[in-house]
Each structure stands twice: as C-alpha cells, then as structure tokens.
Amino acid sequence: QVQLVQSGAEVKKPGASVKVSCKASGYTFTSYGISWVRQAPGQGLEWMGWISAYNGNTNYAQKLQGRVTMTTDTSTSTAYMELRSLRSDDTAVYYCARADMSGYPLDWGQGTLVTVSS
C-alpha cells in the first residue's frame, strides 16, 4: 500500500529555514509527482507546489516563489521541501502527497508541524 512518512515536528525562529522530508513507499516513485500542501491552525488547505519525481520539474504557488524549493532523491524515494525566511504566518502543518501530473493530491503523508516563533 502507498505510504508517505514525513519527518518530525520543527520549531524555528523567524528568518530561519526549515526542510521537511517525505519518504515514499508502495509505488513506483518516479511514476508520480509529489505535491506539498500546508494548513495553518484552524484554517483550510493551501497548495504550495508540485515536483515531478521523474525529471525534477517543479511548479510553485505564486505567493511562495523565491522562498520555497522542492527536490527529490530517487535513490531513496524521498522528497524534500525547504522553506526559507520563515515568518510567524508560516506556522502550519505541512503535508506531502503523491500526486499525478496535474498536481492534485492522491495519497497523503501524516503531516509535519512547523512552528515559527521567537
């Protein structure tokens, strides 16, 4: 069965960076993409971007352009999402999800809480 296991919770100071990992199993990693979605406390889902695990092509949400980088390591079937220049409103649960070529999520990881606080 498809499984996506994310790294643990993080606490960061404003201005710092965070890198969240997402290890995939149960499917052919390079046949799909990985989307990243975040959810601020008590709020809705926000799509952050998508990366093709086949060739590394990326599409990022406009509001995060320049602050986010998504990468994959096909040797370990792991995806990474790095967010820089963190602000308090980046506090959220960050999810990775197996996604098809259009980017909409299929199967979700368990989520990683990132707290940005001074």
Place this chain on the structure above:
Amino acid sequence: QSALTQPASVSGSPGQSITISCTGTSSDVGSYNLVSWYQQHPGKAPKLMIYEGSKRPSGVSNRFSGSKSGNTASLTISGLQAEDEADYYCCSYAGSHVVFGGGTKLTVL
C-alpha cells in the same frame, strides 16, 4: 490564484443526502475535468474521496458522488452517517497550479 468558493457549513440528519458546492472560474473548474474532493477529520490528514470530477478511489463508499456544471463542482453524500461528519475540501487543477476551496464543515445532526 484565488481559492475556490465553498459554503462554510452544511448539515443533515442521518440517512439524508447533502450536497456541497464548489465554485471556481473558467480558468480552473470550468476548464478542466480535474476536480477532486477530500475529507478531513480533526487532527487527521485529508483523504481523497473523488477525483477527476466524479471518480471514486477504491475503498470509498458509493454514497459519495461528484459532478460538475460549468464553473461549479458538487459533492453529494447520500445516506448520511455519523462518521461522515468532517471537513470537506474541493480542489481543481488550474493550468500549472492547483487551487483548493476554503472548506466546508459537515455536521450530522
């Protein structure tokens, strides 16, 4: 990249049917047959319930169905059960990016 519009809340009694709407534009919902719906229980990750507008993943009850007309997609849940109480989000491909709705809280009375 504006969010899709969903009602904040809907409610229904056990056994009844409810429909949640999701209104977008001709740049997203209206242009692509790539609307998906997710169910999220408190403290849990979302779960895919409908994809490509009306298809159900394996294991999802046939009480859940999806449709689309113009720029509006809809999720219908028939035979409401207590376990259906959750937040529901629609999502659409919008040509190089993906946009979510604001979410709808379903209460089973």
